[in-house]
Amino acid sequence: MAVLQLSSERLAEQVSAGVPDSLAGTGVCDDVLWVKPAKIADAANFLKSDSGLDFNFLNSISAVDYINHFEIVYHLTSMNKRHMTIVKTRLDGREKLSLPSVYHVWRGADFQEREIWDLMGISFSGHPNMKRIMLWEGFEGHPLRKDFL
């Protein structure tokens, strides 16, 4: 009945077989699946469409500012297979950050990606409506960044 946390080692094997050259390093660290930023949309598509994985529900997308790099965290659940996992990707630097959007994989990414652009300053390419969501257009800076005081 309960939802299981999927082993990220097994998951990493399946993802690297399904989407070649998509994992960052070995792909596993702290029981999290690490994906290269450029391949995030392809990996997301695979995670959703593979019949054994079937991650049909995107719980949330979070961004964390680590000064020298940003981490984007995807919490995923499969409602049919009753398992969940965490996928992360790492963006280096602070200026002109961009990541492929997963909007076309999960519509639920719509407002969350806009919120990350608004508050963290990471834009998502392929998102049909990439504009601020909480603050108004013309607001300077991205308030959730660590250097915004």
Next chain:
Amino acid sequence: MADCFLTMPIQTEPMTVNIGPQHPSTHGVFRLRVTFDGEEILEVEPIFGYLHRGTEKLAEERNYTQIVTLTDRLDYVSSMINNQAYCLAVEELLGVEVPQRAKYLRTLTAELQRVASHLMGIGFFLQDLGTLGTPLMYAFRIRERILDLFEMLCGARITVSYMRPGGVFFDAPEDFWPALDQFLKDFDVEFKEIEQLILENEIVMVRTRGVSLLPLDLAINASVSGPVLRASGSDWDWRKMAPYDAYDRMEFDVPTATGGDNYDRFWVRMQEIYQSIRMVRQCIQQIEPGPTRADVPLVLRPEPGAEAYGRVEASKGELAFYLVSDGGISPYRCKVRSPSLINLTVTEHLLVGWKLADMIVTLGSLDINMGEVDR
């Protein structure tokens, strides 16, 4: 010649109207930019952020216990459940085990809060439908009693801050239990009155059945959760799927409907109230004396690099706090996964093609809370 004139299509100019940001029935400061063709909705754009207080940024400046007060102000009609989600995240971060009595007190108060929140959702939904006042006042009569019970527990009615990392703030006072019993007795009578008035009411049915349909595949794809998802046919409920606190010892059903229309969303909430009351009764039976808070230090310092995703089934859907620690006294990052915001993803789908008169009703059936949408 006259026939020819009558069969000509009547052209109307599409008109863009701003609804809000302070329309009273939009459940807070919420704005919809709607383009109409006559009465029919052609385009919808939800615009929000008017209540954005930067809760996530404020949390980075406060210590772990202080943040509990910020969570009250997210979904301010279900503060207990917000407290619960946050405390579960902090406990996961610290690896703290909560005492049994505290688990039951949390489950009990969270279910009472769900009843209060659903009553408000139903009351305002019917208000939006045009039932001026009566059902809303009936709903508020019960909700008021729940808030009185909360006042006995912690002195506050809305911004409760009753739960703390490691348990609850205080044990329930002695006179709380007889008051709760009396509430449950009165509830049966008072809630029956609401049900008889509206559940099978012909006008409610005609106005809401088959309006603004949400298919299940879109609901899942758009990360919709809570009663809105369950009205579309899924039985996904985190209280069943990943039980927290005392839910693993509760017997309850997950009400679902298959139509995904406005009536089903309203109906699922009505049924969930019964299940919540059922759980409150089980809590009263099963609760045993004991400590109500684990032995946690005054200032919490989780391990550097620790992360936690504390998730509950809130009254609006999946509410989660994603916490990242750097070993300091405040979280390095505190992200709120708010169900109201994400349920709004489907607004456009629900409204386009329907009439102006259904628009506010559909918004009411989503039961959004702007404190949580904007944060």
